[in-house]
Amino acid sequence: MAPVRVSLDVNGTTYEREVEPRLLLVHFLRDHLGLTGTHVGCDTSNCGACTVHLNGEAVKSCTVLAVQADGAQVTTIEGLGGPGDALHPVQEAFWEHHGLQCGYCTPGMIMAAADLLARNSDPSEAEVREALAGNLCRCTGYHNIVKAVMAAAKATGRAEAAPPPPPGDPTVPVTGVGA
Amino acid sequence: MSGNGNGSRYVGQRLRRKEDPPLITGKGVYTDDMTLPGMLYAAFVRSPESHARITSIETSAAAARDGIHAVLTAEDLDLAAGMPMAWVPPGVEINTPEHWPLARGEVKHVGQAVGVVLGEDKYAVVDATEDVVVEYDPLPVVVDPEAALEDGSPLVHEQFGTNRTHQWGLGSEDMDVAWQEADIVIERRIVNHRVHGAPIEPRACLAEYRAGYLTLWSTTQIPHLTRSFLAGSMQMSEDRIRVVAPDVGGAFGTKLNHYPEEAVACAAARRLGRPVKWTETRSEHMTTTTHGRDQIDRVKMGLKRDGTITGLHIDVLADLGAYYQLLTPIIPCFTAFVASGCYKIPRVRTDITGVFTNKFPTDATRGAGRPEATHVVEVMVEQAAAEIGIAPVDIRRKNFIPKEDFPAEVAVGVVYDSGDYHGTLDKLLEKIDFDELERERSELRERGIYRGIGYSTYMEICGLAPSRIVGPHGVGIQGGFWESAIVRVHPSGSVTVFTGTSPHGQGLDTSMAQIAADRPGTTPDVVEVIHGDTNTGPYGMGTYGSRSLAVGGESVARAAEKVQDKAKRIVAHMLEAAPEDIEVAGGKFTVRGSPDKGMTLAEVSGAAYIPENLPDGMEPGLEETTLYDPEHPAGSTSCATSLSTTAGRRSTPC
Ligand code: FES
Ligand code: FES
Secondary structure (H helix, E strand, C coil): CCCEEEEEEECCEEEEEEECCCCEHHHHHHHHCCCCCCCCCCCCCCCCCCEEEECCEEEECCCCEHHHHCCCEEECHHHCCCCCCCCCHHHHHHHHCCCCCCCCCHHHHHHHHHHHHHHCCCCCHHHHHHHCCCCCCCCCCCHHHHHHHHHHHHHHCCCCCCCCCCCCCCCCCCCCECC | CCCCCCCCCCCCCCCCCCCHHHHHCCCCCEHHHCCCCCCEEEEEEECCCCCEEEEEEECHHHHCCCCEEEEEEHHHCCCCCCCCCCECCCCCCCCCCCCCCCCCCEECCCCCEEEEEEECCHHHHHHHHCCCEEEEEECCCCCCHHHHCCCCCCCCCHHHCCCEEEEEEEECCCHHHHHHHCCEEEEEEEEEEEEECCCCCCCEEEEEEECCEEEEEECCCCHHHHHHHHHHHCCCCHHHEEEECCECCCCCCCCCCCCHHHHHHHHHHHHHCCCEEEECCHHHHHHHCCEEEEEEEEEEEEECCCCCEEEEEEEEEEEEECCCCCCHHHHHHHHHHCCCCCECCCEEEEEEEEEECCCCCECCCCCCCHHHHHHHHHHHHHHHHHHHCCCHHHHHHHHECCHHHCCEECCCCCEECCCCHHHHHHHHHHHECHHHHHHHHHHHHHCCCEEEEEEEEEEECCCCCCHHHHCCCCCCECCCCCEEEEEEECCCCCEEEEECCCCCCCCHHHHHHHHHHHCCCCCHHHEEEEECECCCCCCCCCCCCCCHHHHHHHHHHHHHHHHHHHHHHHHHHHHCCCHHHEEEECCEEEECCEEEEEEEHHHHHHHHHCCCCCCCCCCCCCEEEEEECCCCCCEEEEEEEEEEEECCEEEEEC
């Protein structure tokens, strides 16, 4: 099929490229722009390793065509931190709380968590787990990931921002398990 | 760990991991992140049949497509050997089929690679695989391991006349006595189903052949062993091959192997003179990366009325799949070695029958054979408790090997060096509030949520060893089980550690830096740990089986200890003191009794590299190597898991 011209703002830089209409956004980022921090872990939209922000919202970039993102603003893990080497609070918290082991799921986890905190600055543990339900990690068992996201929420100290949305489904209590 | 009593400051401390900054910023380099000039992408043509004769393969339409560089099948690959299998058990006959990276004549499981398409575009090569026309003549299929042993079953490998691969046993010869001594004997058939390790990073490899030198970047746990295998199959001298495991995104045993795709990428890169990259899809991963477990265990346990166990017999039927990968047939043997669990059982025996089926091979996966044993012995203990009418905790306590019995030889002939099973169970019961969990269970039940509560004890062999027992004349694995380390202090005093392990999430960059920093009195932030590259470190065995810190960490400790010894001799010589009087404290080598007299590591290494004033006969430099072959590393612990599920709704593990 004839290539299509797209223009995307990725991490603050505008890129114009000719792409196949079927090209996935994740491959556009990885293969055309060399932004290999966004990973591919599945071919069924299950794992979330490919999560990026599209116009400020977390999406699985393996499930978006590059042409669908034409004219959009994309943030990847490489563009999440501040100027220089400054880390985003979620990156900082993952480091501090051992929220990663092999690191393969990590960029997607961090992008999904950053999206949650942008919408809900003071999430409950249940809300964190709910928000990360689309991201799989095989190494950590999630415990430290949740801990890191909760800590990042605290660290950003934006509790006074928009009121949190109503709580999600009641979850099963996790009391009864010692520290 | 070999203790030194000198300046241990970082081991045991909680540090932020050294490996994390690139990984949390998207700057890690995993195999699929790499590209090389002129690189071709590979996509495999795979069998949709479980068992079939290949009658023809037509590749011309695929080869004629735009951007397709070549389509290769088995006869196009210049390989002298198929996929390796590393177990040659002394005195045991084992049926070993040829296993070529691309099918020759027949396919024996779904997903078996039949051909490979190479081209410049990663989408185009996948499209082209659909134009490779393979005609199959289907053959009868067997996927049930019990059915595979019945007379008249379809045969996976006709030439053996049976699907039985081998039989192997370990333990007591007089199990009859155990049943005579028992008041009751219970028997169960326990299925430990097939599982998948499924790391989030699928496999990938990138091969480059240039002027007689081969480099393979691969998502592997065993770069050094992979190089040795490639030397055989590619008929190349090992020194001309470099294998690199860059950042690897988890493995869980699935990457403790040498896979067909690695061999194909290397052979294709040499044939075509272009680098070749292949990246697995998740669907390929589930069908053609090793599976685990898949045992049917017929188990018999004899007990006295008071719960004392008199004997345990496990008859293992191990579904090995259609071929062998690196360790396929030996994995169930590990079940036998730890069949006793934490219990003092006078007679224990495991008999294993391996069987071929038309499925992908099983191999090491998370504990490789040992969790299967734990599953068996713990289920049996629970079943026995229910049958006799005593509490599960009491039957465990009644049969634990008591602390004072260690070192304890168990019935299979393995000696457990130490353990405190009552202690670990006490700790578990203290940490977990079972009454509260049960109270919650009743509450949840009213909301339609079902919770199961359980716990288990276990005894594991962590870090397979020693070589003389596990190796060729012992259990029969064709390899050693030592690990290597080099600790190199640079002239400026910073340190590089080379390890033969190949971590992929274990955090060894940090823990080995902690170990290496303590002995020469430096800090982990100036210790770099290099791993996973056959061109930079000594030969090493890789990362698997909970061995890397236990065996690899100890070799780092020993090399660092040697560095410390040499540094002490240099300091003693320069400060005119006795080497025994030199201490490492506060980041300095000082003379006992005169803490103001001392040298930093940078000063010592400066003196070592500019050797104007070294003790007589001492070589310059500050670098030491250790290859450490351990005795029996072991561990034991208890854990509890509860899981609540609602049909079709989410579950929350805790
Ligand atoms: S790669 Fe996008 S969800 Fe798995
Ligand atoms: S850290 Fe390895 S998959 Fe999450």
